[in-house]
Amino acid sequence: MSRLAARDLVGLAGSGLRRHPLRAVLSALGIAIGVAAVVAVLGVSRSAQAELAAQLDALGTNLLRVQAGSGIGLGDAVLPASADAAASRVAPVTAVSAVADVDATVRRNELVDAAETGGIAVKAAREDLLGVLGGHVASGRFLDGALGRYPTVVLGHIAALRLGVGPGVTVWLGDQRFLVVGVLDPLPLAADLDRSALVGWEVAQARLGLSGEPTTLYLRAAPSQVGAVRDVLPAQVNPEHPENVAVSRPSDALAAQLAAEDAFTGLLLGLGAVALLVGGVGVANVMVMGVLERRGEIGLHRALGATRAHVRRQFLAEAVLLSALGGAAGVGAGAAITAAYAVTRGVAAVVPVEAVTGGLAVALVVGALAGLVPAVRAARLSPVQALRTAG
Amino acid sequence: MSPPVVQLRGVGKRYGPLHVLRDVDLELGAGELVAVVGPSGSGKSTLLNLMGTLDRPSSGEVLLDGVGAGRLGDPALAALRAGWIGFVFQSFHLLDGLDAVGNVATGLLYSGLPGRERRRRAADLLRDLGLGDRLGHPPSALSGGERQRVAIARAVLARPALLLADEPTGNLDSAAGADVLALLTALRAEGTTVVVITHDREVAATMPRRVELRDGRVVADVAAGQR
Ligand SMILES: Nc1ncnc2c1ncn2[C@@H]1O[C@H](COP(=O)(O)OP(=O)(O)OP(=O)(O)O)[C@@H](O)[C@H]1O
Ligand SMILES: [Mg+2]
Numbered sequence A: 001m002s003r004l005a006a007r008d009l010v011g012l013a014g015s016g017l018r019r020h021p022l023r024a025v026l027s028a029l030g031i032a033i034g035v036a037a038v039v040a041v042l043g044v045s046r047s048a049q050a051e052l053a054a055q056l057d058a059l060g061t062n063l064l065r066v067q068a069g070s071g072i073g074l075g076d077a078v079l080p081a082s083a084d085a086a087a088s089r090v091a092p093v094t095a096v097s098a099v100a101d102v103d104a105t106v107r108r109n110e111l112v113d114a115a116e117t118g119g120i121a122v123k124a125a126r127e128d129l130l131g132v133l134g135g136h137v138a139s140g141r142f143l144d145g146a147l148g149r150y151p152t153v154v155l156g157h158i159a160a161l162r163l164g165v166g167p168g169v170t171v172w173l174g175d176q177r178f179l180v181v182g183v184l185d186p187l188p189l190a191a192d193l194d195r196s197a198l199v200g201w202e203v204a205q206a207r208l209g210l211s212g213e214p215t216t217l218y219l220r221a222a223p224s225q226v227g228a229v230r231d232v233l234p235a236q237v238n239p240e241h242p243e244n245v246a247v248s249r250p251s252d253a254l255a256a257q258l259a260a261e262d263a264f265t266g267l268l269l270g271l272g273a274v275a276l277l278v279g280g281v282g283v284a285n286v287m288v289m290g291v292l293e294r295r296g297e298i299g300l301h302r303a304l305g306a307t308r309a310h311v312r313r314q315f316l317a318e319a320v321l322l323s324a325l326g327g328a329a330g331v332g333a334g335a336a337i338t339a340a341y342a343v344t345r346g347v348a349a350v351v352p353v354e355a356v357t358g359g360l361a362v363a364l365v366v367g368a369l370a371g372l373v374p375a376v377r378a379a380r381l382s383p384v385q386a387l388r389t390a391g
Numbered sequence B: 001m002s003p004p005v006v007q008l009r010g011v012g013k014r015y016g017p018l019h020v021l022r023d024v025d026l027e028l029g030a031g032e033l034v035a036v037v038g039p040s041g042s043g044k045s046t047l048l049n050l051m052g053t054l055d056r057p058s059s060g061e062v063l064l065d066g067v068g069a070g071r072l073g074d075p076a077l078a079a080l081r082a083g084w085i086g087f088v089f090q091s092f093h094l095l096d097g098l099d100a101v102g103n104v105a106t107g108l109l110y111s112g113l114p115g116r117e118r119r120r121r122a123a124d125l126l127r128d129l130g131l132g133d134r135l136g137h138p139p140s141a142l143s144g145g146e147r148q149r150v151a152i153a154r155a156v157l158a159r160p161a162l163l164l165a166d167e168p169t170g171n172l173d174s175a176a177g178a179d180v181l182a183l184l185t186a187l188r189a190e191g192t193t194v195v196v197i198t199h200d201r202e203v204a205a206t207m208p209r210r211v212e213l214r215d216g217r218v219v220a221d222v223a224a225g226q227r
Helices: A006-018 A021-059 A083-088 A129-133 A157-163 A191-195 A201-207 A223-237 A251-293 A295-304 A308-345 A353-380 A383-390 B044-051 B074-083 B100-108 B115-128 B144-156 B174-189 B201-205
Strands: A063-068 A093-102 A121-125 A137-140 A152-155 A170-173 A176-184 A196-200 A216-221 A245-248 B006-015 B018-028 B033-037 B059-064 B085-088 B162-166 B193-197 B209-214 B217-223
Touching: A006 A021, A006 A308, A006 B115, A021 A251, A021 A308, A021 A353, A063 A223, A083 A093, A083 A216, A083 A223, A093 A129, A093 A201, A121 A191, A121 A201, A129 A216, A152 A157, A157 A176, A157 A191, A170 A196, A191 A196, A196 A201, A216 A223, A223 A245, A251 A295, A251 A308, A251 A353, A295 A308, A295 A383, A295 B074, A308 A353, A308 B074, B006 B044, B018 B044, B018 B217, B033 B044, B033 B174, B033 B201, B044 B059, B044 B162, B044 B193, B074 B085, B085 B144, B100 B115, B100 B144, B115 B144, B144 B162, B144 B174, B162 B174, B174 B193
Parallel strands: A121 A196, A152 A176, B033 B193, B033 B209, B085 B162, B162 B193
Antiparallel strands: A063 A216, A063 A245, A093 A121, A093 A216, A137 A176, A152 A196, A170 A176, B006 B018, B006 B059, B209 B217
16 A cells, blocks of 8 residues: 555645745735735625624614605694604603704804804704713713703704814804803714704793704614504604604614625625636646646656555645645735724724635635646656656 | 566567567566666666556566556555665656655655654665765765665665666766665665666676666576576
């Protein structure tokens, strides 16, 4: 029996590669780039998605927004005054808050034209709005029972940036001075409020002519019942004209963003696959050259007792080792790219296990395929032929 | 009686229209030391390759230890080459990536022995051959005679029954050539059958048996006593 131990096989493959290190590195580069592309694409998109998913998770997907439907013949875009009370009577609804548009503008000082909105809407908000939205104040505080009656205002984060003010500063709402008591963090589930100045409900009624009908309700429902609640809300909120009520789920937009990431990922993965293919051709090329150059060595090994299968395995192992090294380098590079992305974006790096194992597996398969034809050709050589040509 | 180590029965070899060997009958017993001589192109290397199963005859039969090589498949032939046959090539065919010990150890590469044991035996053998201070040298750092001794060591490391040497002294001066011949003679004393191709009349004259080829035919097969 002529035998070749696995260890010796790997040793032979390694010594084959060491003979032309530069050539080996260059041909493994294609594989490395391909695998790096796959790992980095999956890692970066997965890190971004993980961030998005974590955000969704923190914000909750059980928030519903109720607005008056707008359109021809639907009248003013307001809900009945009893809308929030009616909504809270739906059993799975756990919390309801409301916002109402106020017909006023907010200005840094009285020198600014009162008709100038600056893109900032003034809205009256219930005190529990922030809790229902899952939002946070960046500085200062939110409206509460005590402040709600006084001329105080809380600014969404874009509104605060545009006005260039923070807590403790007074701004003008219409022709009255309001004290800024807080600035909010961004509200991903209610982005329109980022551009708003929020005042207390009572103050708005007393000083800014608010009639009392809410424009928008925000409510939380039991997570398993969100769909059912969504269906019954229009009739609950406006029994006479349920068609005037529009219910939406703000988290849907984020969820859609999560799904959209996949299409882009597919495209980049395709590019990675092309790089892998090119890498495979490079490996095949190097192996074909290796077989031609090493005919004498092949003949010698046959004379030393190698079977055809041993010779075939030696060249296959060399191709697979070459692409495995390329693949490992690619995984490292891909993980490094993902980590760099995560650091710059301030998110947690996620290198998916399936990207690493998949990348390596693909590298191995590419190597095996690339090595197959050269290996079979090497094994077909008759010992005398091989020895004769080598002189 | 045990069968001959090598037996050729009506062996012919053709390359296309070219008859390189014709109708060769030859029998080599255990422990024989045989010189194969003949002009260039007479088919000496071809004959050796057929004995060593590196090539197959176009006609006739090669029997090794009584078994027809033509009936053996690739694994069985490989097994013969791994343990039962040793080759020494005129051009050495040493591997530049390995040192002397590593090269000799490849003689047992397909034996199933672990690498450490292969190297240990290779080093021992090189010491016996007076190359103890050359163990770590790559072939390129060895003299022609040293390389040939390394090549012979590789061929005999697995203790083959049949050693086939194609002009092992061809590249060597007479002193180094004499060393190599002394080595082959010593192997024969251990029962190894040794076949040596040589151009050198003097070398051939020292051998107990001489087979002479001309145009692919055996034209003389004489024992030393008959001369
Ligand atoms: N694969 C082959 N294809 C064609 N012709 C071959 C082949 N192998 C050997 N020959 C021819 O067979 C003849 C004998 O070759 P061989 O190598 O056996 O000669 P030799 O006696 O060993 O010669 P030398 O002393 O020069 O080594 C030569 O004419 C050679 O050209
Ligand atoms: Mg020859």
